[in-house]
Amino acid sequence: MANYKYHILLCGGTGCTASESPKIKENFIQLLAEKNLTDDVQVVTTGCFGFCEKGPIVKILPDNTFYTQVKPEDCREIIDEHIIKGRKVQRLLYENPEDNKHISDSKHMGFYKKQMRIALRNCGFIDPENIDEYIARDGYKALASVLEQNDPKATIDLIKKSGLRGRGGAGFPTGLKWELCAKNAADQKYIICNADEGDPGAFMDRSILEGDPHSIIEAMAIGGFCIGATIGLVYIRAEYPLAIHRLQIAINQAREYGLLGKNIFGTDFDFDIILRYGAGAFVCGEETALIHSMEGLRGEPTFKPPFPAVEGYLKKPSNVNNVETYANIPVIINKGWEWFSSIGTEKSKGTKVFALAGQINNVGLIEVPMGITLREVIYEIGGGIKGGKKFKAVQTGGPSGGCLTEKFLDTPIDYDNLVAAGSMMGSGGMIVMDETSCMVSVAKFYLDFTVEESCGKCRQQASVRNP
Amino acid sequence: MDNKKIIIKMKPEVREKVIEICNNFDNNPGELINVLHQTQDFLGYLPAEVQELIAERLHMPTAKVYGVVSFYAFFTMTPKGKYPVSVCMGTACYVRGGEKILDAFKKELGVEVGQTDANGLFSLTSLRCVGACGLAPVALVDGKVFGRLAPAMIKDIVKEYREKE
Ligand SMILES: Cc1cc2nc3c(=O)[nH]c(=O)nc-3n(C[C@H](O)[C@H](O)[C@H](O)COP(=O)(O)O)c2cc1C
Ligand code: FES
Ligand code: FES
Numbered sequence: 001m002a003n004y005k006y007h008i009l010l011c012g013g014t015g016c017t018a019s020e021s022p023k024i025k026e027n028f029i030q031l032l033a034e035k036n037l038t039d040d041v042q043v044v045t046t047g048c049f050g051f052c053e054k055g056p057i058v059k060i061l062p063d064n065t066f067y068t069q070v071k072p073e074d075c076r077e078i079i080d081e082h083i084i085k086g087r088k089v090q091r092l093l094y095e096n097p098e099d100n101k102h103i104s105d106s107k108h109m110g111f112y113k114k115q116m117r118i119a120l121r122n123c124g125f126i127d128p129e130n131i132d133e134y135i136a137r138d139g140y141k142a143l144a145s146v147l148e149q150n151d152p153k154a155t156i157d158l159i160k161k162s163g164l165r166g167r168g169g170a171g172f173p174t175g176l177k178w179e180l181c182a183k184n185a186a187d188q189k190y191i192i193c194n195a196d197e198g199d200p201g202a203f204m205d206r207s208i209l210e211g212d213p214h215s216i217i218e219a220m221a222i223g224g225f226c227i228g229a230t231i232g233l234v235y236i237r238a239e240y241p242l243a244i245h246r247l248q249i250a251i252n253q254a255r256e257y258g259l260l261g262k263n264i265f266g267t268d269f270d271f272d273i274i275l276r277y278g279a280g281a282f283v284c285g286e287e288t289a290l291i292h293s294m295e296g297l298r299g300e301p302t303f304k305p306p307f308p309a310v311e312g313y314l315k316k317p318s319n320v321n322n323v324e325t326y327a328n329i330p331v332i333i334n335k336g337w338e339w340f341s342s343i344g345t346e347k348s349k350g351t352k353v354f355a356l357a358g359q360i361n362n363v364g365l366i367e368v369p370m371g372i373t374l375r376e377v378i379y380e381i382g383g384g385i386k387g388g389k390k391f392k393a394v395q396t397g398g399p400s401g402g403c404l405t406e407k408f409l410d411t412p413i414d415y416d417n418l419v420a421a422g423s424m425m426g427s428g429g430m431i432v433m434d435e436t437s438c439m440v441s442v443a444k445f446y447l448d449f450t451v452e453e454s455c456g457k458c459r460q461q462a463s464v465r466n467p
Numbered sequence: 468m469d470n471k472k473i474i475i476k477m478k479p480e481v482r483e484k485v486i487e488i489c490n491n492f493d494n495n496p497g498e499l500i501n502v503l504h505q506t507q508d509f510l511g512y513l514p515a516e517v518q519e520l521i522a523e524r525l526h527m528p529t530a531k532v533y534g535v536v537s538f539y540a541f542f543t544m545t546p547k548g549k550y551p552v553s554v555c556m557g558t559a560c561y562v563r564g565g566e567k568i569l570d571a572f573k574k575e576l577g578v579e580v581g582q583t584d585a586n587g588l589f590s591l592t593s594l595r596c597v598g599a600c601g602l603a604p605v606a607l608v609d610g611k612v613f614g615r616l617a618p619a620m621i622k623d624i625v626k627e628y629r630e631k632e
């Protein structure tokens with residue numbers, strides 16, 4: 001790698017791309033060339049920084065300056081002042097709403113202070129299209145150590161002890177799921193990644209795939225080794241072209257580096273990943289429906305048992321996990337189960353990623369330790385309700401979830417508390433509504449959604465559709 | 468089955484390309500969804516005669532192909548407009564007024580969701596979260612994201628594209 005004095009990190013997430021981050025990149029590159037700085041300054045497009053509300057985001061390293069709402073015409077000033085003269089451009093710094101002071105390092109901002117990034121560790125830090133940057137941040141180290149140790153049972157035990165539960169909604173213990181699949185002998189098994197992200201107001205999985213695709217590849221290889229699968233399949237929504245593109249690049253790079261393919265790290269473990277595309281059916285996020293869809297059929301769910309661990313893809317034992325679940329795996333292996341299980345509540349360990357949106361000041365992608373309260377999320381990270389209005393409710397759990405009112409604001413967020421409160425964790429959509437939102441219309445929205453998206457099998461759905 | 472008549476209706480290059488796509492997937496019925504994706508990528512939609520051809524190549528009943536095409540929202544049997552318009556009806560956009568944006572497009576384009584206008588210029592669909600909730604409500608026109616929309620802005624956006632013609 002060249003010896004750059006500065007790195008300009010530029011958000012390539014969907015939100016910032018929509019507000020001209022590609023043009024900003026173009027301008028930076030052109031200006032750097034003009035000033036003969038191309039060898040001193042590197043411009044990197046990263047995944048979503050999370051703070052989409054204040055996008056486009058530009059971050060300068062090594063001094064960690066976090067510029068918000070940058071416009072293409074601001075590039076010249078950033079180069080002239082910051083890069084050449086070493087003076088930060090004050091007017092582009094985030095302004096703390098409490099005291100109107102500028103904050104230049106994101107870790108001091110209300111939005112980031114209470115966050116803890118495990119699954120999103122690399123989003124906004126690395127170029128997702130460059131495997132070397134992933135490797136430089138301990139990438140593929142966990143896979144190497146798992147293969148070197150050559151004891152799938154020990155790795156499964158480690159995941160079990162970490163307390164990791166599935167992030168796709170149901171919260172099933174991941175280690176236990178792997179163990180059940182590992183136990184079933186078969187000539188072929190499959191490890192599957194559920195990237196169908198059905199919640200209509202959420203973009204967590206998409207951001208992980210766009211911002212850090214290698215973490216999913218590494219985790220699937222580890223999972224494949226543990227359960228005895230040599231083939232991994234990612235079921236990804238066709239509506240996510242950028243995520244598909246980044247994942248495909250990452251798979252190709254991993255193959256080039258010998259991290260996918262035959263005899264990985266010189267062991268006798270073979271593993272490769274193929275992509276399968278979803279086609280816009282919410283029900284396909286359910287694992288049996290997903291498997292049918294991957295087989296080329298209509299994505300209709302079927303009764304369990306048989307569970308996928310016994311009879312899954314092509315009737316072979318299969319393990320299905322969510323994107324965010326996988327994103328946690330390499331870190332747990334690198335840092336140990338004790339570390340992971342020290343975060344969170346008694347029965348919900350680690351962190352959860354949420355897509356925080358709706359009538360709130362700081363819309364974005366956040367990752368918080370389990371056990372944080374809704375109030376902290378909405379008022380400290382989210383910066384409170386837009387326009388100083390009153391809070392009415394927060395919707396979690398997607399279409400199968402529920403709305404929580406003021407009296408639940410101090411409830412610590414975890415799987416069990418949200419269910420007890422009448423909602424659920426779901427995959428991580430979190431929509432805040434203010435006093436002007438009509439709850440009847442929100443209910444209608446979800447009902448319309450479930451009617452439209454149901455496979456039409458159960459009686460209730462059929463009767464809503466044809467009263 | 469009266470396949471021959473239908474095949475004549477299809478342009479030879481379309482037929483050839485569809486056969487090539489099927490061959491690339493070894494005419495494996497398990498790859499039906501991938502075949503449909505690639506065919507729609509290339510053709511823009513999946514008309515009945517193309518579904519019949521795919522069924523024939525993959526050795527499966529046409530009804531099964533149609534069953535899959537009609538099940539998935541992503542597959543369409545009507546050609547898209549030159550500038551496809553998709554309004555985000557994800558939750559975040561909905562609570563920030565996505566429905567009003569959709570209504571404004573309906574009015575401006577004179578079509579309902581799922582339709583294409585008479586001169587084939589615009590088609591209108593709704594979709595779910597596109598990942599730009601920070602800019603809600605949003606819509607995509609020909610792949611470009613328009614954010615922080617208000618119903619009053621729709622007229623100008625449509626005009627911009629009409630003027631390209
Ligand atoms: C109607 C329905 C929709 C679902 N949608 C999703 C989804 O979009 N993404 C997801 O990961 N899991 C979804 N699930 C859960 C999956 O069935 C499955 O539990 C999950 O992918 C397992 O992974 P995990 O243990 O890592 O969470 C859905 C379940 C149901 C019943
Ligand atoms: S898209 Fe840029 S911060 Fe989220
Ligand atoms: S809900 Fe519309 S972009 Fe997320």
